[in-house]
Structure formats: structure tokens, C-alpha cells
Amino acid sequence: MLSRSSSEATEAVLQTFYDKLEDFSVAPLWTVQEDVLVNEPKSKAVPHLWRWSELRPQAMRAAELVGTADAERRVLMMLNPGLDGRIATTNSLFSGLQIVMPGETARAHRHTPAALRFMIDSKGGYTTVDGDKVPMLPGDLILTPNWNWHDHGNDTDSPMIWLDGLDIPLVRMLESVFFEPYPEDVQPITQATDFSFLKYGAGSLTPAWQTSDSTHSPLMHYPWDKTWEALQGLAPATEGSPFDGVVLEYINPTNGGPAFPTMGCHVQLLRPGESTKAHRHTSSTIYHSVEGSGHTIVDGQKLSWEPKDVFCVPGWTYHEHINASATEPAVLFSFTDAPVLQSLSLLREQAHPDGHQS
Numbered sequence: 001m002l003s004r005s006s007s008e009a010t011e012a013v014l015q016t017f018y019d020k021l022e023d024f025s026v027a028p029l030w031t032v033q034e035d036v037l038v039n040e041p042k043s044k045a046v047p048h049l050w051r052w053s054e055l056r057p058q059a060m061r062a063a064e065l066v067g068t069a070d071a072e073r074r075v076l077m078m079l080n081p082g083l084d085g086r087i088a089t090t091n092s093l094f095s096g097l098q099i100v101m102p103g104e105t106a107r108a109h110r111h112t113p114a115a116l117r118f119m120i121d122s123k124g125g126y127t128t129v130d131g132d133k134v135p136m137l138p139g140d141l142i143l144t145p146n147w148n149w150h151d152h153g154n155d156t157d158s159p160m161i162w163l164d165g166l167d168i169p170l171v172r173m174l175e176s177v178f179f180e181p182y183p184e185d186v187q188p189i190t191q192a193t194d195f196s197f198l199k200y201g202a203g204s205l206t207p208a209w210q211t212s213d214s215t216h217s218p219l220m221h222y223p224w225d226k227t228w229e230a231l232q233g234l235a236p237a238t239e240g241s242p243f244d245g246v247v248l249e250y251i252n253p254t255n256g257g258p259a260f261p262t263m264g265c266h267v268q269l270l271r272p273g274e275s276t277k278a279h280r281h282t283s284s285t286i287y288h289s290v291e292g293s294g295h296t297i298v299d300g301q302k303l304s305w306e307p308k309d310v311f312c313v314p315g316w317t318y319h320e321h322i323n324a325s326a327t328e329p330a331v332l333f334s335f336t337d338a339p340v341l342q343s344l345s346l347l348r349e350q351a352h353p354d355g356h357q358s
């Protein structure tokens with residue numbers, strides 16, 4: 001009969017042994033076992049809300065003080081207070097507020113981290129993505145996938161401000177960041193304006209003369225009017241998700257997959273007075289309230305959002321959404337690292353056993 005063994009070594013003897021091990025660049029697993037194999041994840045990131053009313057003036061101040069000749073990108077990074085100084089909004093995702101002033105360009109470059117832009121304020125302007133000039137109006141989602149050239153331009157008389165979303169904490173952790181500036185400030189436009197939208201924007205009608213095998217969506221532009229039309233049309237006709245209300249994914253129109261292999265994007269409508277049930281998942285999420293006011297309870301903490309605020313839900317924290325208005329719908333845009341977890345068989349989801357947090 002075999003059994004688990006015991007030893008009589010004293011603390012002092014053990015400590016001497018552990019110190020000695022350092023000479024060989026090894027360490028005992030058994031003293032840290034419980035930090036490594038936790039029963040369930042506990043994110044270092046904390047639930048947090050960034051207020052538009054506070055951030056917008058800071059973005060305008062940044063625009064006064066710093067030009068786009070001095071800042072490759074004029075971005076205010078939203079850093080999670082729990083991640084002490086890491087360039088991250090959740091463990092794997094980054095979000096920032098970018099401002100481009102009238103007459104400015106942010107020069108062309110490309111990098112392996114993928115980026116999305118959700119337009120907050122603008123009267124126009126554009127991002128060129130690999131030769132395709134994509135218009136940017138409020139509520140539009142624009143993709144700049146891994147290694148696509150992109151530059152931004154504001155040819156209007158009012159500031160452009162948008163939410164940037166990147167997978168940069170993940171790509172840095174994987175030590176796969178590459179960056180390259182384009183040889184000129186602005187890349188040439190090689191396609192008809194908004195070409196990806198002309199080609200793939202109809203969604204259920206895609207070009208039949210060729211196939212797309214890219215791992216990201218070939219559609220770079222999801223205009224707000226189509227998003228709003230879809231939400232408005234569907235909301236009266238369905239209950240939607242118990243956890244998210246009427247929630248739609250911005251898909252790759254060629255295969256129904258997520259926008260990027262590393263990030264998925266969603267928009268959800270919470271009807272007047274609607275409150276969802278609580279759940280948690282291993283994926284983390286960054287939300288932006290497009291319109292309406294309400295609150296989201298994350299890990300027992302109430303985050304009250306107003307239009308254009310940003311907040312984050314770390315992985316494996318229970319969360320539920322409440323639209324506080326009795327008359328107006330609330331709309332949330334969000335992005336998530338769920339595609340990464342899904343592809344690695346690490347995506348888990350759990351409903352709160354009581355339906356709601358106490």
C-alpha cells in the first residue's frame with residue numbers, strides 16, 4: 001500500500017535549502033502551489049468607470065498642449081487602478097480616448113496589436129485602412145486589424161474624439177508586438193471611398209466571385225445607422241438575452257465569426273426599466289454607453305453610467321445591467337477578449353445562482 005509521505009525537516013533547514021536553490025535558478029513549487037492553482041480566477045483588475053464629463057476636457061487640454069507631430073497618437077489611456085501601472089484596462093484589453101483636431105492627421109503606421117475605434121464625437125473625418133478611406137461618424141465602429149496600415153484625418157471644423165480598443169496587453173504578454181511607421185505621413189487611397197463597406201456592408205449579400213480567408217472581418221466599417229436600425233427593429237420583437245438584453249455581435253460577414261481573432265465587439269439595447277440577470281465569464285469586457293443612463297453592478301459594486309462613459313468588467317466577476325430610465329432605451333457598445341478564450345477552450349460562463357447579486 002502506497003501512502004503520502006511526511007518529513008521532519010525544521011523551518012530553518014528548509015529555508016537554507018530554499019535559499020540554496022536560488023543558485024540554480026529553481027524554486028520549490030509546493031510553497032506557491034496555492035497561488036498557481038487557484039480554485040477559480042481572481043482578476044487583479046478592478047471594476048472601474050471613466051466619466052466622459054471628466055475626460056473630455058482633459059482630451060481637449062491634451063490637444064492644446066501636444067501636436068500630432070509630437071505624439072504618434074494623442075491618446076489618453078484608461079489604466080485600470082488595480083493593475084498598478086500596466087498599460088491595460090483589463091488584464092488583456094486596452095482602451096483609450098483619442099482626439100484629432102480640425103486640420104490634423106495622425107500619421108500612417110501599422111502594428112500587430114489589432115485596434116477598433118468607436119466614434120464618440122465628430123462631424124466627419126476618416127481613418128484610411130490599407131488604402132480604404134473609412135468615414136467616421138458618431139456611433140460608427142471602425143476596425144484596423146493586425147498589420148494593416150492606418151492613418152487618421154480630420155478634414156472637418158470640429159474635433160474628432162473616439163474610443164480606441166486594442167488587444168495590446170495580450171500581444172505584449174505574448175511578446176509579439178511589431179510596429180512600423182509608413183514612409184510618408186499619409187498613405188495613398190487605393191480604393192473607392194469606404195470600399196470594404198461597399199463590398200461587405202450588406203451583411204447577408206457578399207461577393208460571390210471570391211472568398212476571404214483572413215482571420216479578421218474584411219468589413220472595416222460598421223456604420224451607426226445600420227446598427228441602430230438593427231437594434232430598433234429587433235427590440236420590440238424579442239426578449240433577448242437574460243444577461244444582456246437585445247445584444248448583437250458585429251460579425252465577420254464572410255463566416256459569422258468575431259471581428260478579430262483576439263477581440264469581439266457587441267452592441268446591446270436595454271429597454272426602458274430593463275434589468276438583466278447576473279452572470280460571469282472568464283472573458284473581460286470594456287463598455288461604452290452610447291446613449292441612455294443606468295448602472296452596472298460588478299462584483300457587488302455599482303457603476304453608474306451616463307452617456308459616453310466607459311467602464312470595465314474584469315474576467316470572472318458577476319455583472320448585471322440596469323437601465324434606470326422608465327422612458328428611454330440605453331445602448332451599450334462593448335468589446336471582449338472572448339474569442340481568445342473560446343479558441344483556447346478557456347471560455348467559461350456561469351449564471352449567478354440567485355439571479356442577482358445581493
Ligand code: 1HN
Nearest residue numbers: 073075096115150164166168
Ligand atoms: C495606436 O496605434 C492607435 O493607431 C491608437 O490610432 C491607440 C494605443 C496603444 C498603442 C498604439 C492608433 C493606441 C495605439
